[in-house]
Amino acid sequence: MAMETSSSELKIPKSPVVILMIGMAGSGKSTLMHRMVVRLGSSSSKVYTVNLDPAVKNLAYPVNIDIRDSVNYKEVMKHFGLGPNGAIMTSLNLFATKFDQVLNILSKRAGELDYILIDTPGQIEVFNWSASGQIICDALAVTYPTVICYVVDTARCVKPVTFMSNMLYACSILYKTKLPFLVSFNKIDVIPHDFLMEWMEDFEKLGEALSRETSYVASLSKSMSLAMEEFYRNLRSVGVSAVTGAGSEAFQKAVQDAAVEFQESYVPFLREQRRDLEEKRQAAVEEQMRNFERGMDRAKNKRSRDGASIGELDRLGEDVHNLTIEERDDFMDDMD
């Protein structure tokens, strides 16, 4: 359901809720996107989707704005001599410099939308610790109620150290973005997530599970588990299966609660910090463009030294400056 804000200052008359899907590779972000598109669509909610993973081959859901339509990550990899992860990061940074175009498209659609679902790359650090993640989160959060959905593969968390790694990631994302946060323990059709709830509610139980492991990571996790109690206490979490649809109702309800939290807790912060956030975002965009120019210069110098042509790089530079983000026509038709 669309949110009404009480703040006329912020001018968000009818606003879709943005759900940013973040999670480790294979946790089920794309499948959960698909599940939610189907579920929300069948309850006549209007859902819009954005894919921010430049390297994904197949998407499980119909996509409205796709980073792959404007940035060719293989070209980025080739021209800058990068490996796959570096190319994903650079591609997303370039896309983020033009994120105002995404905001423009969304603002035209916002009045008719209930949800905007955004899929991010499985290399969490690409989104969480790069300039692009900050630029994109800030751009969305100053405009729409924005919720982070952290997707966890429940089956992989059977190992308590994997669970702890996941939760430390979750904790760092929460503290970095400061946005309402929802942990979705996915794949509960494979294994129910009750044991994870127990570990979060009773750190001694997690301690027992960790005691069965003798690695350094296990003892590190054990000493940290008490400190994580505070984080778990305020954590909103649900169990879902993106494949069977189990837990979808609880998921939807948790998203709504998180959107209410956004209005109650984040909007007051926004009222004070909005200008600051926007200035920081602009500065980050300009810094990314300078990084890109420096990378281009390095690549050109190398090519000149090797006696190779720099024509291709000039064309890439032009493409980046003229980068246009558009929504896909076929899904525009679906929405009408």
Ligand SMILES: Nc1nc2c(ncn2[C@@H]2O[C@H](COP(=O)(O)OP(=O)(O)OP(=O)(O)O)[C@@H](O)[C@H]2O)c(=O)[nH]1
């Ligand atoms: N059994 C089961 N499998 C699932 C579920 N959700 C996703 N999967 C499977 O897990 C695998 C990874 O799912 P994706 O949706 O591609 O995961 P992702 O997080 O988008 O992966 P990246 O794009 O690599 O970041 C696929 O084989 C899915 O079919 C689920 O709820 N239950």
